[in-house]
Amino acid sequence: MLRSLWVVLTSSLMLNLAVGPALVRAQEAPADIPPITIRANTRLVVIDVVVTDKKGQPITGLKPENFSLEESGKKQKIATFTPPGAGQSAQQTLPPGVLSNRPEYIKPAGVPTVLLLDATNSHFLDQSYGRSQMLKYVLGQAESGKPMAVMTLTDQLHVLQDFTTDPKILMNAIKNLRPQEQILQAGTSPGPSSISAELASFTDLAVGYVLERRTLITIQALRDLSRMLSGFSGRKNVVWLTADFPFDLIPTDRNVSDEELLADLPDVRQKSVGTIASGSLASQQRMLHGQEIKQAQADLASAGIAVYPVDMRGIMASGIDVSTTFALRELAAETGGKAYVNQNEIKDGIALAVADENASYSLGYYPENKKWDGKFRNIKIKVDRGDTENRYRKGYFAMDPTLDKNWKPEQEVAGALQVNGSATQVFFMAQAKPTDPGKIRVVFLVDAHTLTAEDAGGSKKMNVSLYASVYGPNGKNLGTRSTKVDRAFDAATYQQILDKGMMVPIDMEIPAGGKELRLAVLDNKTGLIGTVTGPLGQ
Structure with missing residues (x-):
């Protein structure tokens, strides 16, 4: 360094x-500008670990020796270590006429959080409710606080307000966020009794095209977020307010056990792993766009982004939407975030992401496996205390886009x-x-x-x-x-x-x-x- x-x-x-x-x-x-790692034939992998007690309270004061880290079953040497709250520099002012993308000029000190309202995958009423909950959360931040940015996903990712700690500026940006009809309407296919077989086939093709477009737009948004946040040191949170997610992030190289699925989805025990993992539209899109999704996952991992999906539909009277809930939970699990689903006060989901920064430790290591072959590498982290709950991304794809x-x-x-x-x-x-x-x-x-x-x-x-x-x-x-x-x-x-x-x-x-x-x-x-x-x- x-x-x-x-x-x-x-x-x-x-x-x-x-x-x-x-x-x-x-x-x-x-x-106060943090040091930068030289990229000279080295690949530093950084993992953010949220460490709490059984009640969800942050555990502070941990040292590097309190952690052990394995990649694909092989122990790795921890090369860098950042405890909660460290490594954040104060924002500086550029000289007149000079442009820069350096973090110290574009972001205030603190863990950055992006509030993203997804119009590509959400209907008008869901967007309206999500917007009101964003306003409700920011309204509760009476004083200058954490650095936040406001973005929206329509035909592509748009930045409505870059990072600021001023709640008034955030409020104005959110007020200017106008809900709109879902950019791509998927619709549903009528039964064969109501229309001809030819028209039904055409409708199915239209629905498939819409889902395809939603998938590609969402994948690109993940990559764009990774590029924007990659240069910021430490943890980065993205609160993704949506009513659907068109694909899941389950690595094709890793099996999902019944125990893992049921632990994440206790209310859908009647659904088998096979039914969800192979039958949902989200999983079908993963299979169709596996390479693009793998690259997006690799980008998220490299940037150190934790995604906190917040289901804008709130409590659903008709019951849990199994496929969407599963996709949102997997999105969170694969990136080290946490999903907030089937709840009405979704502003609490935003608060959840912000609170995690107080318990987040960053561990960096240089993998002993130097072959960047595109395969998925599992990560396992242990803390030498028996009373902790540890949350982190489960691994990464060793991708080299070139x-x-x-x-x-x-x-x-x-x-x-x-x-x-x-x-x-x-x-x-x-x-x-x-x-x-x-x-x-x-x-x-x-x-x-x-x-x-x-x-x-x-x-x-x-x-x-x-x-x-x-x-x-x-x-x-x-x-x-x-x-x-x-x-x-x-x-x-x-x-x-x-x-x-x-x-x-x-x-x-x-x-x-x-x-x-x-x-x-x-x-x-x-x-x-x-x-x-x-x-x-x-």
Whole structure:
């Protein structure tokens, strides 16, 4: 672990840049910025463990030696350890005209929590009730408290309010969240007695198409959330308010026992594992989109996100919806969160997620198994006290997206730039300055601690792509310029890049109607992305 060294960009430095990568003078970062792990041929796996007593009260004061950790039956050495409340830096202010996706500039101190209202998988009335419960929860936060963001899922993920600790700002964002008819109406297929067989077949196809679209939109939202929250240290909570979830996250490599199912669903003991695991629509979608779901799960695990699904339908008079309840509980179990279902005061489900941060310990380790083969790896954690209840994600897929033959880096970057929230997997700062009429120079300063470097005969090889896009007021991409740094650096130069950052300029013309600048940095060896958005002229 090295303490990051960073720079404050100034106009005078910008005007003297040479074409191509360059290094600038550095100044030591403030002491409260947490250290960053260098990604040089290492894969650090971080697991958040919520440790409570039998009454659900947090257990504090635990040390690394109180924990033991196994991956797929093999004991692992704990390399990093963060107790509850540690490792959170105060929010800082950027210099004028500078853009950045670094956490200390975009998030207040504290464990971040996302309140997400799902309109893709929920009907109008459910959305309305969920919104009222969100307002009720925030209304109870009389003073500045925990950092929260408000998002919604429609045709894609949208950030309505970035992280803030001000309840009044959150209230305004939630008030502006207007319930709408479900984006994709699944409907139901009428029986064959009411319509012809041909029409019934067409209706079934329409229902299948809608479910397919809901699944793909939801998978992409999980990946977008992972990119946005990945750079924040410690635990990240996502409270997912929904009335349905189109697929489940049960790893295909892990069997679900009857005991596990019945422990999670005591009210549906009459349902067998086979009926639920193979017969539900959620499980069918998992089988149809297994690779995409595996990648989304790997992203959630890498980002350290715990999902807290909250069923907006409240108490259902007709009884529990077995398939939806099962999918929501599995979503929570696989990510280390907790589901809140069949309850009316769903604001309490939000409070549940926030309370868990007081009992959350972060354990990091470098897996002894260095083969990233896409297989699922089980994780087992024990605490050397007999009176604890421990909750954490059950494992992860050892995925390397760059080994996927279908991986398209240009498409990944384009998708990341469509989201109105910063991806934080790669940190950078940037500034755009006019050069000639209608032209600008965008200067990137990339934190090399968040890039991968491969050994290359005594040198370090880096492969990074940088993108600058101009968007119009309607969200349309009007033009993109890109450049690539794909070369090896000797040891001394690489150390300078680590200490001072990698500076790369892009010159581009401003298309007519351009209003917004969206920037991206892609690590071509890992597929990790950083993005930031700002108005042209900033």
